[in-house]
Amino acid sequence: MEKILEVKDLEVSFQTYGGSVKAVRGVSFDLHKGETLAIVGESGSGKSVTSQTIMKLIPMPPGKITGGQILFNGDDIVPKTEKQMEKIRGKEISMIFQDPMTSLNPTMKIGTQIMEGLIKHQNMSKQAAKTRAVELLNLVGIPMPERRVNQYPHEFSGGMRQRAMIAIALAANPKLLIADEPTTALDVTIQAQILDLMKDLQSKMDTSIIFITHDLGVVANVADRVAVMYAGQIVEMGTVDEIFYDPRHPYTWGLLASMPSLDNDNKAELAAIPGTPPDLTNPPKGDAFAARNQYALAIDFEEEPPMYQISETHFAKTWLLHPDAPKVEPPEAVKNRMRQLSSTFDQAVLVKEGK
């Protein structure tokens, strides 16, 4: 499969009065054509910063890309100027934001906001752009699009606004769509509709999607592959089956175990992850998750774990996969979902030395 995006060892930091916050600390991943990659993690894990950096939407300064490459179609976008980026944003890469109320312009008609990108990037006439805007609204499932193009965002409900945002994002047929928590502000029923819509449009247009969320249910629904982020690093990455049925990193275990399961009538206490994420002004020595990790080994507090490869597509950054590491039992809730996957290697392979 064709690679559309390669992120290599990306590092982003922000200068603040309290010192520099290392929000992204060496993130690498690829994205193939037509694929959906979900990035999960809690607030402050760097998932939004990573995706905004791909569009170079982080404010610079205080933000700064301190290292690494972002290859979009083989072309590094890190050194690109603001002017060059304008040609990419909205045309090649589009973004859907979490809160449709604050990311749409309240003083512009929905139609005009969709037409903006069409006129700029595809040199359409106003007339043609308007016809296309109606088509797009129809495509995202908004009834009576002819009337709706002339309405303002406040006349739309939350779910409808999110659909309008998707229409704007898709206007110029982007190759890559970044969706930053697109359904977090919506009700479950509306959420399900939006997810179906995105999957449907993806299959029609063959767009690649980076889907950022903290809801594991949504991940299971949309993702082909999943990257789990913690404290600015990817700690585990694999296909959706590998992450949900054969997770290896204790943080992934923690996330899965802290969700109550619906068919389980067990009223036992939820396995919460104790404590809070570390302060990234001074990232802790060794493994950033060690302090909250009940499976932490002595070495976790000393040295950062390297990346291990468990199958062709499955990677995890934990000392537990080291050949000399003691065997540990994952939490009960995780053990129940474990399955033997055929693609798994007999022995985890060390792929990258930790820093």
Add this chain to the structure above:
Amino acid sequence: MAEKLLEIKNLKQHFHVGKGNTVKAVDGITFDIYKGETLGLVGESGCGKSTTGRTIIRLYDATDGQVLFNGEDVHGKKSAKELKKFNRKMQMIFQDPYASLNPRMTVADIIAEGIDIHGLAKDKKERMEKVYELLETVGLNKEHANRYPHEFSGGQRQRIGIARALAVDPDFIIADEPISALDVSIQAQVVNLMKKLQREKGLTYLFIAHDLSMVKYISDRIGVMYFGKLVELASAEDLYNNPMHPYTRSLLSAIPLPDPDTERTRKRVSYDPKVHNYSDNEQIEMREIVPGHYVYCSEKEAQTYKAQYVK
């Protein structure tokens, strides 16, 4: 289950929105809350679940209907003294831990505000001791007392909100989306804390949320609301195993589960209020289909639901 702590009878809350229009946010709902239980209230945004909670605790004056707390009308005329007594017994935890704590008060003052108002501490020393004890109960420590809310993370702030509610030793707590603004890993911490406190202090909760999997986990019984009406009320397990009202079914079919296999085969049911096709002379009301399982329906539908019920 035993004693009724709270009886809500035909509660209505209508808002005037100008030009002679009214929004019927809560439109005649009736249910009881028993001592020591957790009642979950779910529904989509705008269905009136938060308004119900706020009306019960008298943040709004009810348009019609009654709320009886220990047999006493909450919305009746009350002297300042009676109101104070009542306020002590019922407390609320809010959704947004960022907006519901006064940024200019220290944590100690926020928690002790209720203690001061109700005169629950004899002197300064006892007041601080109470604050320390409460902080410990919710998993924070003494040193946090003199800090300000902005120094805390979302999960910690929600703990402060819980400590504040507990300060006056209430019987009943309304939790309005207490975990929606928190991260997954922190949600479990707060839910565990709430359950622990319930066991230790015999609290009764009204838990309002839209996260159905968490509601099922924490609740004994669940009420489903749709457009100002309570459409179904049953024990948590029965509601999930035997949803009857078509809206409940559609809601349950939309919950995303952290399991790729079920997600691939998911069949979503949508709800259209037209399916009921009620005629004008039909009585639509809450009917008990099986013991403890109520559905808002017509007589004819009740028969169908009864026939379909499988234990």
